[in-house]
Amino acid sequence: MGWYNKRLAKSIWVFHVSASPCNNCDIEILDLLTPRYDLERFGIKLVGSIRHADVLLVSGIFNQKVGPRVQQIYQQAPKPCFVVGIGTCPASGCCFKDSYNISKNIKDIIPINLYIPGCPPKPENMIAGIVKLVEVLNA
Amino acid sequence: MRPEYLFYLLVFPGLLFTGTLGLVVGCVDRKVSARFQFRVGPPFLQNFNDFFKLLGKETIITKEAVASLFISAPFIAFSMIVLVSAMIGTAMFFGVSFGGDVIVVMYLLMLYSVMVILGGACTGNVYSSIGAGREIKLLLADELAFILVLLVPIVKSGYVLSLDGILAAQQDGLFIGSASGIIAFIVGILCIQAKMTLTPFDIPEAETEIVDGPFMEYSGPPLAFWKLSHLMMWVTFPFLLILLFWGGFNLSGLGILWAILKYLLIVVVMIIIKNTNPRVRIDTALNFFWKYATPLALIALILAVLGA
Ligand code: SF4
Numbered sequence: 001m002g003w004y005n006k007r008l009a010k011s012i013w014v015f016h017v018s019a020s021p022c023n024n025c026d027i028e029i030l031d032l033l034t035p036r037y038d039l040e041r042f043g044i045k046l047v048g049s050i051r052h053a054d055v056l057l058v059s060g061i062f063n064q065k066v067g068p069r070v071q072q073i074y075q076q077a078p079k080p081c082f083v084v085g086i087g088t089c090p091a092s093g094c095c096f097k098d099s100y101n102i103s104k105n106i107k108d109i110i111p112i113n114l115y116i117p118g119c120p121p122k123p124e125n126m127i128a129g130i131v132k133l134v135e136v137l138n139a
Numbered sequence: 140m141r142p143e144y145l146f147y148l149l150v151f152p153g154l155l156f157t158g159t160l161g162l163v164v165g166c167v168d169r170k171v172s173a174r175f176q177f178r179v180g181p182p183f184l185q186n187f188n189d190f191f192k193l194l195g196k197e198t199i200i201t202k203e204a205v206a207s208l209f210i211s212a213p214f215i216a217f218s219m220i221v222l223v224s225a226m227i228g229t230a231m232f233f234g235v236s237f238g239g240d241v242i243v244v245m246y247l248l249m250l251y252s253v254m255v256i257l258g259g260a261c262t263g264n265v266y267s268s269i270g271a272g273r274e275i276k277l278l279l280a281d282e283l284a285f286i287l288v289l290l291v292p293i294v295k296s297g298y299v300l301s302l303d304g305i306l307a308a309q310q311d312g313l314f315i316g317s318a319s320g321i322i323a324f325i326v327g328i329l330c331i332q333a334k335m336t337l338t339p340f341d342i343p344e345a346e347t348e349i350v351d352g353p354f355m356e357y358s359g360p361p362l363a364f365w366k367l368s369h370l371m372m373w374v375t376f377p378f379l380l381i382l383l384f385w386g387g388f389n390l391s392g393l394g395i396l397w398a399i400l401k402y403l404l405i406v407v408v409m410i411i412i413k414n415t416n417p418r419v420r421i422d423t424a425l426n427f428f429w430k431y432a433t434p435l436a437l438i439a440l441i442l443a444v445l446g447a
Contacts, residue, residue, distance in 0.1 A: 004195045011188040038178040040169070043185050048350035051199060051358040054192070078197035078358040 008054065008080065009137035011043040012130070015053035015077070019070045021060030022096075024120040025087040029057055032123040044130065050076050055133070058112070059086040061096045067103040074110040082133065085112040086126065088119045095119075147235070152228015154221050161370035162186040168373065168410055175414040186370065193363035201356055203263025212258030213361040217368040219251045224375045230302035231378065231387045239300045241289060244379065248334065251368070252278045255343070258365075259353025270352020274336075274343040276421050280428040281333040281340075284326055287436035291323035292383040294443040306387050315384040319442035324384045326436045328405065331376040332412055333424070335369070339416040340424055377405040 018026050033039060033046050047053055050073055062070060074083065088094040090112060096102055103109060116129035147153055165186040173180025200206050223244055230236040252274060259271035293300060295317070296308030314320035333340040343352045354365050381387060381401055388398035419427070 004191070007188050007191045007195070010182070011185065011192045035176045035178045038173070038180075040173060040181045040185075041179050043181055043188060048346050049355045051356055052351070052362065054196075076199070078199050080196070 005137045009134045011045075012054050012134070013045050013047045013052055014055045014057050015047055015050055017056050017058045017070060017073055019058050019060040019090075020063040020066045021087065021089055025059035025089065028120040028123060028126070029059065029086060032126050037123050037127065039127070042130070042134070051078060053077050054081060055130075056081065056083045056110075057086050058083060058090055058110070061089045061093055061099070062103040062106050062109055063099075063101045064103060065101075067109050071109050082113045083110055084129065084133065085115045087121060088117050091115045091117055147229045147233070148221070148225045152232055153225035156228070157221065157224040157371045157374045158367060161367070161372070161374045162190065164373040164406060165370040167406065168413075171407070171410045172414050190363050190367060193366065194360050196359040196362075198359035198361060199356075201263055204356065205261040208257055208261045209356075210361060212254045212261070213357065213364040213368070216251050216254035216258070217364045219247045219254065220368040220371045220375060223247045224371060224378070227302065227375060227378050227382055230306065231382050232390070234303055234306075236301045236303035240302050241293060241300055241305070244302075245286060245289060249278070249282065252334070255353050258357075259343075262353075262356040264356050266349040267353050267355050269349050270343045270345075270355070273345075273349075273421055274353060277333055277336070277340060277342055277424060280425045281330045281432075284428050284432040284436045285330040285334065287433065287440050288323045288327040288330060289383065291319055291436075291439050291443045294440065295319065302382060305383060309386045313384065313386045315386075317443075319439040320384055322435055322439040322442070324380065326432050326439065327380050327384070328408060328412075329432055330428075331380070332409060333428070335372050335376065335409075337409060338413040339419050341418055342421050342424060345418060373406065377402055377409075380405060 016026070016029055031037070039045075056074065056077065058070065060066070074081070085091060089096065090106055093099075093102060106112070114129060114133055116126050118125055121129075149155065163186075166181070166183050169185065170180040170183070198210075200209055226236070226240055226244060226247075230240070256271045256274050256278075259267045259274065262268075292305050292308075292314050295314050296305045299305055299308060315324050332338075336342070336344050344354070345352060349355075354362060357365060385401055388394070388401075390398065
């Protein structure tokens with residue numbers, strides 16, 4: 001599938017899933033998609049419908065209300081589909097890690113392929129992370 | 140059937156040529172749009188990557204969808220566009236056509252919109268249904284103006300209904316050089332903008348409010364073919380206008396350069412309109428077409444009948 005993966009790596013359509021973040025990561029994701037960083041250079045495009053998505057950008061801690069919804073969204077995405085966790089929240093819970101309402105085991109909800117740490121991560125950092133994903137696909 | 144007809148349909152003016160050119164022109168569109176926003180824009184072969192990527196994705200059929208219609212709509216729509224581009228192309232490059240093919244072109248182009256409406260309405264998704272409804276309204280808005288525009292060259296060529304005959308009638312004087320021709324040509328570009336659902340009239344797709352409208356639930360190969368037929372319209376519609384008003388292409392010597400220039404001029408005008416206008420409301424679009432564009436096209440038609 002080498003040839004196909006190369007096509008996939010050159011045309012990543014991202015879908016933004018906001019799973020109860022503090023909202024800073026979302027703002028940074030929106031920054032990432034502005035003309036200043038111009039992700040279309042890499043063929044990355046923001047799509048509005050989950051059916052068109054190749055990569056889900058999830059941010060936040062997945063609280064108990066949102067967790068099942070995120071799972072549902074992931075199941076609705078056409079495969080192959082990758083999940084990128086934006087921020088420290090999906091990785092470790094960040095400052096919310098002792099809250100009463102967070103999902104204990106995010107890995108049971110959806111498989112996250114790549115973490116981009118930072119609270120919130122800078123757009124440059126996210127580009128570096130997505131380039132890593134592209135490298136894995138190209139290998 | 141003669142074997143070269145298959146070649147016309149599948150290779151030269153039809154499937155392969157229009158598809159490839161459409162994907163390339165789609166890249167030009169994205170590149171120029173990016174320059175409008177002070178961006179660099181995607182790599183040149185981006186649309187090919189998108190297309191082949193979509194071919195390899197999973198196709199999801201929703202539980203509420205009418206599966207047969209859901210799957211067949213994009214392919215029927217795609218074959219309509221292939222047929223239209225093959226008909227326009229053969230008339231333009233080989234001079235092969237039959238009486239009344241302007242009317243067939245009109246019908247096939249309308250059938251494309253009908254397939255968009257059916258495909259969108261059968262998914263069981265609310266946003267798709269809204270998109271399909273808006274597509275109907277847009278069709279009601281632009282269809283009359285479009286038909287009136289197509290009638291102008293028919294009248295001017297002495298009531299010839301074949302693309303070939305219209306082309307031949309322009310040997311002594313292009314239609315775009317006359318008053319009625321230029322008015323119809325300008326209205327035609329606006330109609331095309333609406334027929335292709337490009338930005339001032341992208342009401343059915345409206346990415347930011349109804350998430351791609353009729354195409355929302357599509358994934359994988361069916362989505363790829365929706366995208367491809369949409370990109371192929373970047374070829375079909377400008378070619379149609381060039382054939383009807385601008386004397387077709389003369390592919391000998393420097394004529395090739397002039398042909399490319401003509402085509403690019405129309406495409407760039409469309410891209411500029413697309414990038415400098417915000418999306419209009421559905422009532423504004425109806426107003427625009429019924430109050431301004433259609434009367435203008437009617438005036439052009441009257442002028443044509445009077446011989447101007
Ligand atoms: S990682 Fe930090 S900035 Fe991002 S959502 Fe969590 S707390 Fe907010």
